[in-house]
Amino acid sequence: MSSAKDVKFSLKVTMNNQKTKVLFAEADSDFTDVLISFLTMPLGRIVRVLKKHFGEEEAVRIGSLTTLYNGLANLDSVHFWTKGCKEALLDPMSSFRNECLKLKLDVSDTQPIDQFTCYHSCCIPTSTKVLRTSNYFDSATCICGKTMSRVAGWKDTQAANNDGVFTRKKASFIISDDLKIFPNTTGFIQTLSTLEITDKDVGEPINVTFGFNEFMDLLKGSLLSPTPLSDIILNKRKVELGTTTPKTEPGVLLHAMEKEATSANSNKMILKVMVQKSTNKLLFAQSEEDFIDFLCILLAIPIGGVECLLGGNACLKNIDNLYKSVANINGDKYLVTQDMKNRLVKPKLLHGYISGNPILPLSEESCPRYQNIIAQKAVWFSSVKFVKGQGKYIGGPTLYKITDDLTVTHFCMGSILSHLKDRKIPSSDVKELELEIGLQEVIS
Template sequence: MIMASSAKPKHISITLVVDKDKNKVLYAEAESDFVDILLSFLSLPLGTVSELISKDSTAQPCRFNCITSLYQSSKNLDPKYFYSNEYKGKLLNPTNPMEAYSEKLVYNLDDTPISQGFHGYLHKPTSFIVSDDLLALVSDLDTTWWMLQNFRIDFDSERLTVNVTQNEVLDLLKFSLWSETLLTDLFLRKKLPIPNSQIPESELEVNEIKGKEGRKMNLRLMVLKSPRKVLFGEAGEDFTDQLLSFLTIPLGALEHLSQGKFGLGCIDNLYKSLRRLDPTRDFSSEFYDLKNKLLNPHVA
C-alpha cells in the first residue's frame, strides 16, 4: 500500500517539455522530491515490486515477468511447507534494506512505519532534468549543453505542468519496468506497453540437469522439442529455496550485478543517473554513504 509521510500529503509538480508535432516528452524539469522517489525504486525487493504493480492505479495492474508467478506460488504454498509462518511472511513482505531512509519520502511505496529524522536522499532544493527514458541529471551548465546536443527545442515545444499523485507514483514504477519512453507513455499516451508472449504447441521430451561440481541441485525438466522451450521442471526444496530467495533481492542489487545493463525498461538509466550523482554535493550531508547503499542495496 502506498503511504504518505506523517506530514500533510502534498502533490509533487513536474514540468514536461513536449514536442507537440510528435506528441513526445523531450524532458521534464523536477525537484529533488521527485528524483528521491525514482531512486527509491532501486531499493524495492522483487517480491515487493511484484505485489505493488498487481494493484490498481491510474494504469492497469500488470505482471513482473516470472517474478509474479514466483510471488503467487509463495503466497499459495501451504504454510506447513515452511519452517514457520514467519519465513513465509518474510517472502511475501520482504524487508526493504533502505526502509530507514525511505519512510519520510513524500510518497513511500513500501508499507513501513514512519520515522522522524529523514526527508529524502537528496539535498533540497535541487533542480533536475529528467529525460523521457528516466536519465536524471542535476540542472547545471553541463546538463544545459547536453540538452542542446540531444533535443530539438523550438517554438513548437510546449511546457506542461503536471501533478504527480499517489496513484501516479505507482504508475511510475509500473511504467519504469516496461517502457523506454516513460514520461511520454505515462503522461501523454497514457498506455502501458507490456509485451505479450505465447507458448506454442509441440511435442514434449524430458531432460535432467545437474549443477556443477560441489553443491548440486537436481532439476528434471519437461522440454518442448520444437522450438526447444522448458514447459516445467521438478525440483527439490534446495532449488525451490533458491528461487524463492529471489523475492528478497532489491532492484538495485540486480543493476549492480549487471553493471547497469539489466535491460529492464528505464531502470538501467535510473541506475546510471545514480552513479553520476556527486555524493558530497547532491546527497543529504548527514547520510554521506547513501549513494553507495543505493548503488548496491543488500538483501535485508
C-alpha cells in the first residue's frame, strides 16, 4: 500500500426520492471488513485516532471517555509504575492487530509488528515473527540466554486462503443508514421489510467513492449521529459537536455474564466520595491506586467488548446495530470462520492489559512461547513496561482525586481546599460517604 489515504472504495447507494436520506448502501467484503473493524478498536485508541485526525477541538467527546483519557495523559509519569505503562494505555493495542494490518484500509492506525533476531556468535542468525503481539513483547530472550535484537516493521499482508479479513471475499452486504449490516442475499421483499421502507420511497442508486477521510467521518458519526451515512454522502459532515452521553439502565447485565463472573463478582473496591450536604451534589471522589487501575483498563477494552458486557445495548445506536448484526450473521457462510465471529462478539483483550485482581469479567489472549523450528530455538518474551506485575499501571501507596466526569488527578489537599473556597463551600457543608464498588457498579 502506498498510503492509507490513497485507498478508495466504490459504494452503490440508494437514497429516497427526495434525495434527503440514504436508505441503504451495497458494499463488498473489503468495505464491510473496515466497518466491522470499528468493533475491534479499544476505547482509548478510538479517542487517540479521532484526536489525531480531527484535532483536539473537533474530536468526538463521548461522555467521560475523553476526559478520562485526557486526565491520564496529563497525569505525571511518576504516578505510573513505568513510562511504558502510560504509553501502553494511551495507545492501546487490539487483539485483532494482525487482522487490522491486512485490511485494505486500517482506520485504527495499527503499526507493523516487529521481529526478534539473535545475532550472538553461538547461534544461527534467524528471526522469529510474532503474528499476534502482546504488552509483554517488549524484549525477547533466546534459548542461548542472550537478549534478541528487535527488527521493526515486518508486516503480513497475505490473508489466509485468499479470503477476506472478517468476511468472505466474494460476499456482498447491505448497510443501512444506522449501520445495520446483513448479507445481500436476503431477497427483495425481506430487505425492504428489514429496512422498513416501501418501493415508493426508493430513488435511483448512485455510485459513491469512499476513502480514508470518509471512513474517519463514519467512525465519528457512528458515535454521534443517528444517520451517519446520510451525513457523509449528502455532505453533512459538520456533525454537531459536543458530548454524547450514553444513557444506560441501571443494572443492565447479561445473565450469562453474571454466571461466568462468580469469582470476579466477589472482588470489591472502596471509594470515598465527598458530597455537599446542602445540595446532595457529588464534589469529588478519592481513591487509592486500585480504582484508578480499573479506570485505566477501561481504555484497553474494545468497543465490541463493551457491547458484549452490556448485551448489545451500550446506547450508542449505530455501534449497537453493528454489533448485533455481526452477532446475528451466519458465521460459517458469510464470515471467514465461525471462530472469527466468536472472537468479534466476545473479544479478548491483548495479553497484559488485565490486572491481577479484576472485577470486570474480561478475558485476554494467552501469551505463547514461540518456537523457531528451523533453528531449534525457543524464545521467551518478557516486558519492561509491566515489570511490577500483570496489568499494573498506577503506583502507590498514594491518593488520587476523581471528578464526576472521571478526570483523574493526584490528590492535593491544598488545591481541594482552595477549590472549595472559590466555590464558597465551607468544609462543614461537606460529608464523606464510603461506597462499595463491585461488578454492577463497574458495569454501570
